[in-house]
Amino acid sequence: LVDRMRGFGTTIFAQMSALALETDAVNLGQGFPDTDGPDEILDGAVAAIKGGHNQYPPGPGILPLREAIADHQRAYYGLDYDPNGEVLVTAGATEAITASILALCEPGDEVIAFEPTYDSYAASIALAHAVLKPVRLDGPDFTLDRDRLLAQVTDRTKLLLINSPHNPTGHVLTETELGWIAELAIERDLIVITDEVYEHLVFDGVHRPLATFPGMRERTIQISSAGKTFSVTGWKIGWACSTPELISAVTTTKQFLTYVNGGPFQYAVAEALRLPKERIAEVTDRLRAGRDQLRAGLTAAGLEPFACQGTYFLTTDVAELGYTDGVDFCLELPKKVGVVAVPSRVFYLDPGPAKTYVRFAFCKRPELLAEASDRLAKLA
Ligand code: PMP
Ligand code: GLN
Secondary structure, eight states: OOGGGTTOOSOHHHHHHHHHHHHTOEEOSSOOOSSOOOHHHHHHHHHHHHTTOOSOOOTTOOHHHHHHHHHHHHHHHOOOOOTTTSEEEEEHHHHHHHHHHHHHOOTTOEEEEEESOOHHHHHHHHHTTOEEEEEEOBTTTTBOOHHHHHHTOOTTEEEEEEESSOTTTOOOOOHHHHHHHHHHHHHHTOEEEEEOTTTTOBSSSOOOOGGGSTTTGGGEEEEEEHHHHTTOTTTOEEEEEOOHHHHHHHHHHHHHHTSSOOHHHHHHHHHHTTSOHHHHHHHHHHHHHHHHHHHHHHHHTTOOOOOOOBSSEEEEEGGGGTOSOHHHHHHHHHHHHSEEOEEGGGGOSSOGGGGGEEEEEOOSOHHHHHHHHHHHHTTO
């Protein structure tokens, strides 16, 4: 393995899911729902397979999906993207992010991203021989500090890679925070990659894409995927929307990563994106209830979580239970009470006070969250 990829090892999510299986624990580690998405979407995939859509789809993705993505952007955010040239279908948001970084970074270029940082970002930046410049979001609110953001800008800054709603903190960027990012990007002529995979999983407040800010559409690569919105994380259908120049650049690298992916699922997601808004709101409502249920369980266990406005995750500080390291806590937890969680320190270059932060996923059925809460109560 090349030097720059050493240290990435096996992802924390795979490690913790394996531990959950080994110990028969309730898995609140890796963020994936334990129920499938709406029936009509599942039926759409079966119909596409039975209907003979089983060969390579076109490079940019099937046209009905690109049209559905463009219509979704218009309906929810008033953003106009041309399905021919401004929309690219990818193997999940993960590939869209990696392909964007590989397309835009020369060796040594710097990418500013929030810390805690979603695990694939650091690895993708390393693949490109680029450099991650973290901007820390601190508890309890995980809001953006403008001075910290500005302090990371240098002559080598190429990209801002922002994620809102933010994994793992659950922070949803405010208008003010988005405004600072837009202002900086315009002033320094930077491109911004926005990871918006949790765009529909906002429980308090609203999600506003950065591309809706004046002057930002032309310098933003807006990325999302179907996994979270429709509870089909295994389908890996994602997309990027931007200008023809930027999408063409990303397509150049994307085509040699996977070429294409998920033909039949593309048909199903095209239908899913056209579901009435109320159907998508049902998923959001279910997750909001999950958040509140797990928050109550964690609080009863003596682990009052930080605020969470969106995503699948609650963060707690296990220092409250006397632990000095979240990794120790997460390794002990399955054996002690039969629950798996993720130590947030793996999302930091230097965790500081986050050394004792632990992330719990609440994208699970109420029965499972009740079981997890009963088990966690033994910690108190
Ligand atoms: N970005 C963030 C912030 C995530 O939490 C995830 C995980 N699901 C992804 C990207 C990856 O999304 P996908 O499965 O569509 O590749
Ligand atoms: N995004 C999910 C999480 O944060 C996991 C996805 C993955 O395993 N790559 O838990």
